[in-house]
Amino acid sequence: MKKPTSSLDAVFNPKSVAVTGASPGKQGQLFLDSFLASGFKGKVYAINSKGQEVSGMKAYKSVAELPGPVDYVVCCIPAPAVPDFVRQCGAKGVKAVSVFTAGFSEIGSEEGKRLEKETVRAARETGVRIIGPNCLGVYAPKVGFSYTSDFPRQSGSVAYVCQSGGNSVYVTRAAGYRGVRFSKVISYGNACDINECELLEYLVQDEDTKIVAIYIEGVRNGPRFYRALTELARTRPVVVLKGGYTKAGAKAAASHTGSLAGSDEVWDELLQQAGAIRVFSLEELVDVLVTVSLLPTPEGRRVGIFGGGGGATVLGADDWSKYGFVLPPLPRAIKEELRASVPTEAGLILHNPIDLSGFAYSERFYGLIKRLLTYEDFADLSVIHIGFGQAAWFSTSTFEDQIGIFRDAVIQLKKETSRPLALVMQYLITGWDWQKGVDDLQQGCAEAGVPVYYSMASAARAIDRVLRRHEKRQTAGERNGRQDHCPRSGQGHRK
Amino acid sequence: MKKPTSSLDAVFNPKSVAVTGASPGKQGQLFLDSFLASGFKGKVYAINSKGQEVSGMKAYKSVAELPGPVDYVVCCIPAPAVPDFVRQCGAKGVKAVSVFTAGFSEIGSEEGKRLEKETVRAARETGVRIIGPNCLGVYAPKVGFSYTSDFPRQSGSVAYVCQSGGNSVYVTRAAGYRGVRFSKVISYGNACDINECELLEYLVQDEDTKIVAIYIEGVRNGPRFYRALTELARTRPVVVLKGGYTKAGAKAAASHTGSLAGSDEVWDELLQQAGAIRVFSLEELVDVLVTVSLLPTPEGRRVGIFGGGGGATVLGADDWSKYGFVLPPLPRAIKEELRASVPTEAGLILHNPIDLSGFAYSERFYGLIKRLLTYEDFADLSVIHIGFGQAAWFSTSTFEDQIGIFRDAVIQLKKETSRPLALVMQYLITGWDWQKGVDDLQQGCAEAGVPVYYSMASAARAIDRVLRRHEKRQTAGERNGRQDHCPRSGQGHRK
16 A cells, blocks of 8 residues: 655655754754764755855855755744745745744744744745744654764664654663664654644554654644544554643643643543553653563563672562562572582572672673573563672772673573563763773663663563553453453552 | 760771681672772781782781781681681680671571571670671771772761662762762671661761661561661651562562561551651662752752753653642743843743753853842752753763853852752763763762752652651641741642
């Protein structure tokens, strides 16, 4: 079936782009530099009022002067000049303008509101589509198109629709670093023309998108949003962070993007009914994206936990248990086998969580976990953990060696198992230079497809969120006579 | 009033120490190296069975051979040899032995339990006090005595009683980095002799200790523990993390330190009645210690929030609001004044939270916040925030300059106000080398006495926990006819 053509195609697949307001040292130049650094395959133009060379490129004084056609323009000129600029873009045949400029409806002044209306009128009259204003625009790695230079070059399956520029950067950067890859990210700001509904409807048809993330402060058309969200969530995981769910947050949202935030009860009901996964922070949004991108969905809630540190083991058991996971005991036979394989039992506590303190950075670590991973009761989920802050004698001199042994073991184990396996790396900000060791561990895991979390609690919470969706769909499936999967575990207590 | 003499004095004020099992490359050497690196003013001896030189020091073959008296010995020899070693220590006049060795009651075997009983008997017979087994022992910066080399050299007012070695390291390291200073930290493990009750009773008399932190998995004598805890909490903030509060966690605790964890309902009631601040993770324990150590107690719940990022502003308002804080609006007069002081209003949203996006790393930042800090409605608490992950165009080339401007402004503002001021630095693990900038910002703040938190939610949660204790005491004070303070604010909704 051929996908219907959409005026949003130009937004995600521009053949040529320009930046206006691209003067040296101004924010327009930063957009320009990002396009140049991101491997965009089409033509890139710079525009500034003086025609002043920027980033080694000739600049044109107006969009009219550009020597070739241009699909997509980033607009960084002051708000009062924007409506007229959109008309010039219309005359040039530009398909979409992403308006970075702030100072429209979000500042609450009559003038700001008037300018936004005027911009919309110019768009309607010319057929130019507007993203924003007050936004960063589009990141589309498939065409090498980005608004920062540090987002991943590779394309992936996550689409992220985000009403905040800063929050679009945080999530894309943080999840990208942890191995999540995006089909497209759109920071859409005040949504004066292209809005959340149209974007979600577009994504329903988008074959590149298997997972959807949404940061949203308010919608203009609730029923239409609900329909699109439901349709999306029917066929793929949709994760939603609703900003402004308290009264104070809703007031802040009104100032930020001019949004009417709506009551939280209505939102909660709407998101549940639509089948979306609701999260409450950027960190949690990233954790859930890491989970749905990298972790095979566990078939149940039995978890085996392996790592070093008695105290970490106790608190970890609390965390996993709190989120509804079950920690099956180790059978006597495996215990005996493992005991026989080490020179001393001190530093090896063979209850689940299994404390491998004495062996976490030794060559024995791999072998011990390799054996544990074969245990049938750990088939749902196995978690390896390491706490940088707990180890008494880590020092910069031995850290990289120790971490290297640990990293190689985790990556090797991942290669040898198809079972769900996750790593919890409890980081700690200190004055120590852990950069290289942490980076090697994290990037090694990301490349091997191991989801990495930064605390037991955040891992348990994110995997629980994903499992709850899975379990709900299984129950619904059974009710409808479809039995895709027989859940093997699961218990009531969740949070 | 003269403090009564306690047999624990030798634990916290040894004049001379020895490490047994201090063979090159073994863990005993790491203890030895920590003593040598921590500036311990007394005599340090090494003992190993071969009398083999270690860390450039002569080593003795037994405690009997030591040429002078020794107060405190760290024991790293195998468990079966420990009871006899304690007897030798008794003969030498040693006052306390800290047993690092594991493999006692915590492994659950009959032999482990027998060895622990045997060790206690040796201690009772000789009068030697035992810390542990299965512990790291004592950090007492006043006498330059530490079990890792990276803990702060300066002494402070926080005592930390911790049943887990790893958790003692995490909290001391993490809180130390953020400016918290300790009077003493004790990792007491299986508590076969010196236990949590005796330690708390000692701290009641300890003039150096104004704040107490406790990580505990189980107690042997509930009523005695409750009495000591209540007495401590009457006169100073006491923060408690109870490990093993779920069934799975309690099982893990039994394996870790042989503790009977007890029902969580009983614990919750006990901690509330005693007036302790209960926390549920190591991170939260550190956040509360940072708060009680560095933040003047807010008189109410009104908070002014200043920083960059519209999305961060919305989510931040949600976080503070969720934890019962009130965000008062800015009066028109101040808005007008601030508007008049900047060239453009775009990038400046004058609602609370106040979004200074356009100015966060410019010289104007200081002046804008300086004015905001004088506003009477922000007298309870002001929070400055910075999000490393949100800024689209941070790069390693400009990061340190931008952070430097920001850091100098925060430190200068702290010097000029006596009002409660906090910094939220939303960190993000990436492959970028932010080490120096982050370290300068964090250490500059720690030295200036600014509490630093790593997310809005964790800041709001920790300050809420401390305020709840404050409010409860005020209410109790009023009920008893004492009116130390008139609370100026506060609302019901808390979490």
